[in-house]
Amino acid sequence: MTVREAPPIADTDPAERVGVGGRLVLLAGSGALLAVLGVWMSGAAVPGYLRDPGAAVRWGLPVVTTLTELAGSLTLGALVLAVCVLPRRAVAGAGSAGRAGATGASTLGLGYARSLVLAGVAAAVWTVLSMVQLVLTYASVSGRPPDSATFGEELGVFVTQIDLGRTLILVTTLAAVVTALALLVATPTGAAWTALIVVVGMWQQAQTGHAAGSASHDLATTSMFMHLVGAAVWIGALAALAVLLGRLGPDLAPAVARYSVIAGWCFAAVAVSGLVNAVVRVGGLDGMASRYGALVVVKAVLFGALGLLGLMHRRSVIPRLGDGGRPRRLFWRLVGVELAVMGAVSGVAAALGSTPPPVPDEPVADPTPAEIVTGHVLPPEPTVLRWLTEWRWDLLFAFAAVAGIVVYLRWVRRLRRRGDAWPVSRTVLWVAGMALFFWTTSGGPATYGHVLFSAHMVQHMILAMVIPILLALAAPVTLALRALPSRSGSVRGDGSRGPREWLLVLVHSRIGQFFANPIVAAVNFAGSMIVFYYTEAFEWALTSSVGHIVMVVHFSLAGYLFANGLIGIDPGPRRPPYPQRILVLFGTMAFHAFFGVTLLNGESLLVADYFGLLGREWGPSAIADQQKGGGVAWGIGELPTLALAVGVAVSWARDDERVARRRDRRVDRDGDVEMDEYNAMLARMSERDGSQPR
Template sequence: MPSETVREPARDRRTTSTTVGVLVVTAGVLAALIAAALTALSASGSYAVYGLPDPGPVTHYGLPVVRVIAESGAVVCIGSLLLAAFGIPAKRSGALAADGYAAVRAAGWAAAVWCVGAALVVPFTAADATGKPVHDVLSTDVLFGLIDALEEPKAWALTALVAFVLALACRVVLSWGWAVVLFGLGLAGLFPVIATGHSAAGGAHDIATNSLLYHLFGAALWVGGLIALLAHAARGGSWLALVTRRFSAVALVCWIAMALSGVTNALVRMAPGQLFGTTYGALVALKIAGLVVLGVFGFLQRRRAVDRLEGGAGRAELLRLGAVEALVMFATIGVAVALGRTPPPAELGPVPGRTELLIGYPLDGPPTAARLLFDVRFDLVYGTLAIVLAALYAWGVRRLRVRGDRWPVGRTVSWLLGCLTILVATSSGVGRYAPAVFSVHMGQHMLLSMLAPVFLVLGGPTSLALRVFKPASKGQPAGPREWLLALVNSPVSRVLTHPVVALALFVGSFYLLYFSGLFDVALTQHWAHLAMNAHFLLVGYVFYWPVIGIDPAPRRLPPIGKVGMVFASMPFHAFFGIALMMSATVIGSDFYRSLDLPWLTDLLGDQRLGGGLAWASGEIPLVVVMLALLVQWSRADSRQARRIDRKADADGGAELAAYNEMLRQLAEDDRGR
């Protein structure tokens, strides 16, 4: 048994586990009461503000309570899956350890609570949006009609479905890989709610939604991770110091993300001077105070707890201080729910223009070259992603240099060019005009799917990470290096990098997105733009990874196979561009006409320009790919020649001598005949 393992008598473990269970229930009730009380104080006049009839006290006070139930179940579920996937070391065989399995079972029960809470939120949000008492919308026909017509009840219904799947899956999962999959599904279950509500409407809703994405994901990992850590400690789980250390690192990142995103979201919804002059601002200040206390208190107490746990003590102190932190966290959740029910000052001001309502911001004029380059609007998701990826890569290269290892400069330059391409495509004028102008959107599409992935795979990030992170020694738990290798060699990676699958995803998604009506639906939703950009990047990376990638791939293609994949994609891209140029139907015409941009009147001409960009831009990545292949083949030949020379030097040219002897023998045989 590892030295960090702490075991107690079964009776003590059961008593402590019961105490933690009571703590979670108490914290949830506290959060619900706080949410209901603050809603009563802050949001009582919101219906009159929005011109809606009051649905009655049951809806008014019941909605924040059921939301707290749903959100509490969500964070505990996600935190428990985080613990099982990346906190508690799995067995070498890939099966979950006993403590990991216990965390997954706890996640299953929390998912059931999440499912029930989300299902209860559906009729309450429908009643709240229509101004009817909740019992008036409980009829099946009425409720399903409102779910189909209203975005927020639809989002909660989808969330309830995801939670239901999680509750069932957690009953049967036994392997580490599937625990990781369920953890990703749990995070995805938060997304429908993030994409609706206050942040998804009105001016600057792109920034508000993106910041809320960081905020809620950070809260789920932080709060849920703490509850899972306390439950693990109460069970007398093994590797407690290691689990606490890993959670502390996650909590620090989450706290920074929540602080920055919370400030950004608040500035979108109100001016700094309204922080203490409005009810909304007072709730923001209260939430900020709670987060500051939690961040400082949690960091200090966990650092001290890790030191004591590594010395074989400190479990009781971790439980005691963690319980206080959990209570404050759930109280903050109650404040956050009340904040979501309070009208922000920005929504009570002048009504934004049509363009600002639809895409989140106004456009000053047509997309000239200067505006496309310098009319910057930073994308909080992909702009931040580009900067973080570049910083992590630079940190890895520096670690190697400090250790005395070398890393090719060309790979570093290639990776930074890929990050720069993502930044330009999403945060320059290209990203600003892409939601409103089809031709600019097509240019962004080509940058993200056909240029950025080429540079990124040539950077070899997996190879760099494998050299930076040392392998776990025998008897030690798996770490980032082992997780990365498991991802590279997973069945999902093998399927995605199959030449047929990669080619179908890379070129087939063009036709499916633009000629099936999906693009028309996606234009009106900000979350759909985020999903499209993620899809463009991922399918491009999956396609170019086995073709020109430096990193080890699940499938090794022969040189002719690599060239074949590249040339097989060319006609499909050409046909796609030609189809756009020849089409007489405007894709997304209803949305583009609703923008009513005075300088964009010829929508069909703009679409043909976008088709021309798609047709012509396929040549640039082809040149880069072919140059990369030629360089790689040349270097492979040089390495092979050096290996042969070293072998000849080592054995005195035995292989060459044997070959010459074979030729001599053949010549003698010919003379004899």
């Protein structure tokens, strides 16, 4: 990170400044108004029967929550603009004509610096509002007004000993950290790390909503997280573009075009997560008749209107942004209406957060041992059919798998439209890998992997050894590098980073090169298993949704780097000669065998407080099941390793064939120089021997 200096700000039209401020007021005001209206409709502001914190808390909390979410959205949106949207410098070779602002001075790159300043200011507002939200939240849950004599002391206990209080103070702290970092970073990489902190804060915020019952807590949390992040990027980036409009100048057209693609993915994420949230929290058709259900319908209608506005925005305005005059006014009119509807959606969302859902958010009255330990009802005894029909949905990974298939197929289609070929076998391998990833993270392995160590080991082996082979042979990085430049505006010369630029940064970075090295990848692949299973990381993955996400991402990525280093097609690692690859592979195979045998013969139960207290009445005992999992690691894990060995051998043979064909072509063109020199050397030796006296 480096400290950056903001460039001088070009003068803008005062009327335009008023327009920007007015539209931001419209955004915040419509959200606050809809929050108040939603609270009134839901009856959430009715005084409590036992303890009432006061009207200021009942009405103020939804409004403050809405403004807090909007401030966080503006922070994330401004950072996203700096990460992958806004130009940082003039395009090489571009003339000055048509590249200047109203005053004649070039504004290229000015919006980038101001976006980071905007992110810092918005994060500061987010910090203050989060603190106010913390105070009002405690007043609401405790039923005590903030001016009570012991409120401060009780608030200290709330933020140090109660989960909700600790979560809210953590969000406030993260917002304060983002405030400082946004004003210090100067590169897209720094902005990306700062945006990641905002995403962590939103994950924490997702923990504070309705959990919709313990049985659906994980699904409700992940869907809420997707909803928050998708809506935040969508709302925040558009609001940031509105604020920065006077500084963008000729950067406006490419910035809006790039934002439009991001908004399309955000629309999909918000739509899917909103549907899942509605199903989980409403429970059924009867729940739609409640006040909560009515608010869900209002939000869905507003969301549909927002999607139509976005479609109009992309098809009508973007192609005409560079013309100036009326198209610019048209852009402002659409943006103003879209921001107003976004604020309304945010307000309804805040009202939903203040309204009890039809599915009560209450602990199970008589929980089973499995529900106490895992938070879920124990699934039925596994059979072959149930491995294929039981589902424990993981919305994040399911969305990622579907998105991966859609993007890959679009890239293939783009190549074919351009007249370039792409092997069908690679497409089939990618689709199969993504489908297998979908099932592994949401199907039978996910369902039984939380209650059976052997099932967890099946999930682990598929994630780390089967899926990565399919994906590595599908060559997604190679496809991306070939497909992305074919799209207008994807190859950027203005200092910004699109998908292709970020991909090249990751592939050629020192960290990427280090971890992609086949030897390092093998050590990481094998060594992380020991670290994971014989430390508290295993328990963290079993008991925490964050830990589970980290586990899936780590082992999937480690497996891909290992497979790509041995048999992959994608660029990146400097692969060793084939004999060394065989040695690395068989060394990893031996380690897997050792790890599996250790578990197979072990008598000490891993995470005994978890697997030993589930109260299963079916299947083997916990220790017997763990030993069975060792057999899975030893037996099933060796099959993909043998497949890798066959792949390395085939690649070795093909490489030898390519070398032989190149030599044959060189001989046909230039003659066999090496053989001629060898024969000449033999002739000279023969002459020398013949000239010597006998």
